Structure formats: structure tokens, C-alpha cells
Amino acid sequence: MNIDGATRLYAIIGDPVVQVRSPAVYTAHFAQHDVNAVMVAAQASRESFDTAMRGLMALGNLDGLLITSPHKTAALAFADALSTRAKIVGAINALRREADGSWTGDMFDGVGFVSAAQKISTIEGKRALLFGCGGAGAAIAAELAAHGARSISLVDPDTDRAQALRAALAAQFDGCDVTVDHDGALHDIVINASIVGMKDGDGLPGDPGEVGPRTLVGDVVLRPPATPTALVRFARDAGAQVVTGQEMHGGQLDAISAFFKGAR
Amino acid sequence: MNIDGATRLYAIIGDPVVQVRSPAVYTAHFAQHDVNAVMVAAQASRESFDTAMRGLMALGNLDGLLITSPHKTAALAFADALSTRAKIVGAINALRREADGSWTGDMFDGVGFVSAAQKISTIEGKRALLFGCGGAGAAIAAELAAHGARSISLVDPDTDRAQALRAALAAQFDGCDVTVDHDGALHDIVINASIVGMKDGDGLPGDPGEVGPRTLVGDVVLRPPATPTALVRFARDAGAQVVTGQEMHGGQLDAISAFFKGAR
Numbered sequence: 263m264n265i266d267g268a269t270r271l272y273a274i275i276g277d278p279v280v281q282v283r284s285p286a287v288y289t290a291h292f293a294q295h296d297v298n299a300v301m302v303a304a305q306a307s308r309e310s311f312d313t314a315m316r317g318l319m320a321l322g323n324l325d326g327l328l329i330t331s332p333h334k335t336a337a338l339a340f341a342d343a344l345s346t347r348a349k350i351v352g353a354i355n356a357l358r359r360e361a362d363g364s365w366t367g368d369m370f371d372g373v374g375f376v377s378a379a380q381k382i383s384t385i386e387g388k389r390a391l392l393f394g395c396g397g398a399g400a401a402i403a404a405e406l407a408a409h410g411a412r413s414i415s416l417v418d419p420d421t422d423r424a425q426a427l428r429a430a431l432a433a434q435f436d437g438c439d440v441t442v443d444h445d446g447a448l449h450d451i452v453i454n455a456s457i458v459g460m461k462d463g464d465g466l467p468g469d470p471g472e473v474g475p476r477t478l479v480g481d482v483v484l485r486p487p488a489t490p491t492a493l494v495r496f497a498r499d500a501g502a503q504v505v506t507g508q509e510m511h512g513g514q515l516d517a518i519s520a521f522f523k524g525a526r
Numbered sequence: 527m528n529i530d531g532a533t534r535l536y537a538i539i540g541d542p543v544v545q546v547r548s549p550a551v552y553t554a555h556f557a558q559h560d561v562n563a564v565m566v567a568a569q570a571s572r573e574s575f576d577t578a579m580r581g582l583m584a585l586g587n588l589d590g591l592l593i594t595s596p597h598k599t600a601a602l603a604f605a606d607a608l609s610t611r612a613k614i615v616g617a618i619n620a621l622r623r624e625a626d627g628s629w630t631g632d633m634f635d636g637v638g639f640v641s642a643a644q645k646i647s648t649i650e651g652k653r654a655l656l657f658g659c660g661g662a663g664a665a666i667a668a669e670l671a672a673h674g675a676r677s678i679s680l681v682d683p684d685t686d687r688a689q690a691l692r693a694a695l696a697a698q699f700d701g702c703d704v705t706v707d708h709d710g711a712l713h714d715i716v717i718n719a720s721i722v723g724m725k726d727g728d729g730l731p732g733d734p735g736e737v738g739p740r741t742l743v744g745d746v747v748l749r750p751p752a753t754p755t756a757l758v759r760f761a762r763d764a765g766a767q768v769v770t771g772q773e774m775h776g777g778q779l780d781a782i783s784a785f786f787k788g789a790r
Contacts, residue, residue, distance in 0.1 A: 267546035310586075320574040
């Protein structure tokens with residue numbers, strides 16, 4: 263790849279950003295498709311987020327943004343239009359500039375997990391246990407419900423946040439039984455969408471219940487393959503099927519690329 | 527070169543930017559020196575310049591900026607500290623973030639011409655004729671005076687701008703005779719620092735006077751080598767020595783790289 267004055271810009275904004283894989287992945291994707299564009303990482307604290315967003319969106323040659331932790335909820339305010347799932351989740355991880363100069367926001371965090379999970383198993387009729395009801399957790403819950411999950415148990419230390427997500431899901435999806443806190447049932451799918459596991463030495467995000475060869479375990483936390491999260495190690499020891507953070511991110515690439523390409 | 531989450535950012539901000547060579551040149555320079563950094567072009571209109579600057583400078587992984595037309599004067603307001611030549615010129619084309627988070631501005635436009643010109647001839651004792659007293663012209667005039675030019679004739683349709691530059695130069699450099707408008711003298715050095723020549727079909731920026739094999743002619747305008755400016759064509763036809771916009775930009779690279787590297 264080469265950068266020149268005509269190179270179109272994309273940025274992933276977050277804090278920290280040194281660990282993000284999107285710059286390498288999307289820049290390679292653009293090059294493979296002969297698109298003169300790069301994605302760079304843009305580190306902005308909570309305090310500087312608004313200023314940074316306004317500045318990036320003011321650049322005439324910047325066509326899209328990815329938003330990562332801790333800015334996915336704050337980024338909502340920068341979208342002129344939102345997808346339905348972004349509205350349910352109350353957060354976005356992608357923004358694109360439309361031909362008319364307006365910005366559309368969408369949330370692909372759930373898409374990544376579901377597309378990776380569907381390579382292993384169907385979602386329809388399954389009972390899910392989900393740790394973490396922040397942006398990533400809400401996105402995954404919405405996508406699971408949209409794909410016909412029978413039930414979702416939401417676990418989050420912030421009970422209000424979990425209840426709010428339960429209400430949003432219940433309003434949108436009739437057929438999915440959403441509860442807050444571990445429902446004691448056996449779960450077909452166990453997913454960690456909390457930050458537990460990011461730090462070396464972190465344990466499990468909560469009680470995963472009974473996990474065996476027929477359980478699908480997902481963990482959004484991005485870790486080097488050699489040092490997986492405690493949940494991923496636990497799941498593998500139990501013989502469960504595993505979807506790692508890397509695999510979820512891989513599942514997002516095609517969907518987000520299509521989103522960026524589809525600007526009106 | 528590869529881009530990842532740890533890649534440090536530099537940007538050149540201007541309008542338009544599709545023609546700028548800095549992204550390719552500096553990105554290649556970083557790669558050659560095993561520095562994980564890229565330079566991208568950032569297009570911002572006059573209306574969006576302040577917002578764009580605040581946003582770019584808010585990014586924790588952005589270490590420096592180049593500023594090109596039409597923003598070199600407006601960029602001055604974003605520097606916490608300025609080099610002497612930037613003060614004389616009243617414009618900057620580079621900003622770097624210091625270790626303490628403050629920003630230092632400098633102006634290298636004159637450095638590029640003088641370093642390219644010095645490969646051909648000395649500056650000391652020479653009589654110069656300069657078209658254009660904007661940022662680039664002021665920078666070249668200051669650098670010529672600092673290198674011992676005997677006289678500089680300033681030509682600009684905006685006479686106030688030319689007079690202001692004359693006064694700033696006279697205050698700083700005793701030994702250099704600075705006049706406004708063509709002084710009728712024979713000039714050793716003729717430089718175009720105006721925008722005349724950017725558009726196809728542009729003529730000369732003004733009367734260059736007598737130009738021959740002993741004259742050094744410079745033109746800041748960047749044109750494809752196959753279609754040089756009218757002034758460059760005129761100079762070559764007259765057998766003069768020529769410094770093109772490309773050569774001036776080449777002369778800036780080392781100086782600006784050292785500036786970026788030298789953040790306290």
C-alpha cells in the first residue's frame with residue numbers, strides 16, 4: 263500500500279488504541295480491493311473525544327470512523343441517522359459520511375459474534391447467558407434475539423443497565439425471554455461482553471454454569487492467542503466450542519466494509 | 527510499511543490536498559528509519575480549519591502537523607511557541623507536540639529553497655527578485671536575508687503585504703537592502719513564491735527582468751515535470767539555473783524530519 267494526497271481516510275477512535283487491529287486489517291482490505299484508503303488509529307480520551315470527533319468529521323477526505331471503547335455510547339450523538347439495532351443498543355461502533363454530507367451510525371459488535379457463532383451452530387431456539395450489558399453486550403443480545411434465541415440471561419454489576427437492556431429487548435422482540443441475573447437454567451451459549459479478561463490475571467466474568475461439549479462459549483475480549491482469557495481456557499478445558507474476540511472481529515470486517523462502501 | 531494501533535500519526539492539512547507529496551515522502555522516510563509512523567493528508571476548508579486543527583491536536587497519538595495552503599497564517603494561532611523565522615514570516619508550515627504537551631511552530635518554506643539553491647550557488651552578496659509575499663515568499667525572503675543576500679525586491683499585487691514584509695525584514699536584517707516593487711536592477715536570483723503557475727495556461731508572475739546563464743531562477747509552484755510553469759520554461763530557454771518546486775520540497779524533508787524528531 264502507498265499513501266498519497268488522494269488517499270481517503272478512515273480512523274478508529276478509542277482509548278487506548280495501541281492494541282486495535284482494525285488499522286492493519288482494513289488497510290490491507292482496502293489495498294486488496296484497489297481502494298486508495300487507509301485506516302489509522304486515533305487515540306482520544308473521554309475529555310478530548312468530542313473535540314477529536316468534530317475535528318475528524320471536519321476533514322473532507324475522511325469517509326468513515328470506527329468507534330471503540332470507551333466511546334461507543336458517546337459517539338451516538340454524532341450520527342444524523344441510526345440503524346434500528348444501533349437504536350436498541352444505544353451505541354455505535356461505525357459512522358459513515360453519506361454523499362449529502364450527513365453521517366449514518368450503525369452497531370456491528372453483535373454481527374461479529376453471530377456470524378462467527380453461526381459457522382459453528384444455529385442461534386434459533388438457543389438459551390444464552392451474557393456477561394456485560396455495555397455496548398458490546400447490548401449489541402450481541404440484540405443480534406441473538408433477532409436471530410431467534412429462545413432466552414437471554416443478562417448479568418451485569420450495574421443492574422440498572424441490565425434492566426434497561428432487558429426492557430429495550432423485550433419491547434422489540436416478542437419471542438425471546440430476557441431475564442436479568444443468572445436464571446439457573448442450562449445455557450447453550452455463554453458469552454462474555456464485559457471487560458473482565460482484558461488484564462493479565464483476570465478470572466471468569468461470573469459463574470458460567472454447566473459448560474460442556476455442546477456449549478458455545480464466546481468472549482469479546484481481544485487477547486494474544488497464546489494467553490487467552492480465563493473464560494476461553496475454562497471453555498476449552500470443558501470441551502466447549504469457542505468463539506474468540508479475534509474471530510468476532512473477523513466476522514465484522516465484511517459487514518463493516520459493506521457499510522462503508524454503501525454510502526449513498 | 528504497515529499500519530497498526532501503535533502507529534504514530536502525522537498529517538498535512540490543506541485545501542486541496544490531492545496534489546501534496548508529503549504523505550508519500552514522509553511515510554517512506556519513516557519506514558526507511560524504522561519509525562512506526564505515517565503521514566496522511568487532511569483536507570480542511572478555511573471554514574473547517576479551526577475545528578479540524580483542534581480535533582487533530584486532541585489525538586494523543588498525533589505527533590506533528592504540516593500546514594499547507596491556504597492555512598499557513600491561520601495555523602500560527604495553534605502554536606504555543608514559535609521559531610524566530612516563523613515570527614518574521616507570520617506563518618508556519620510545521621507544528622510538533624513537545625514532551626510537555628505544548629506545540630512548537632516553525633516555517634521551513636524558505637529552508638527548502640535556500641538548501642536547494644545552495645547546491646547551485648551561494649546566496650551571500652546576491653541580489654534577489656521575489657514574486658509573492660505570502661507565507662512562502664516571506665519565508666524565502668527571511669532565509670535569503672539570513673544567508674547574506676545583498677538585496678531583495680519584493681513584488682506583490684497586495685502592496686500592504688509587501689510593505690509589511692519589507693518592514694519585518696528591515697527590522698531583523700541590517701545588511702540586506704529590501705525594496706518593494708521591481709527595483710530595475712539586474713537580479714542574480716529570481717523567485718516565484720506566488721500562486722501564478724498553478725493553473726494550466728498561467729503566464730509569468732511578473733517581469734523577471736534580464737535572465738541568463740548566471741541567473742538562478744526558483745519557482746515554488748509544484749507542477750508535473752512534463753508541464754513546468756511558464757517561469758521555469760522561460761528560465762530554461764534563457765539558459766538559467768533552475769530550482770523547481772519539487773526540489774524545494776526535497777530540501778525541506780531533512781530539516782522538517784529533524785524538527786519532528788527533536789521534540790523535547
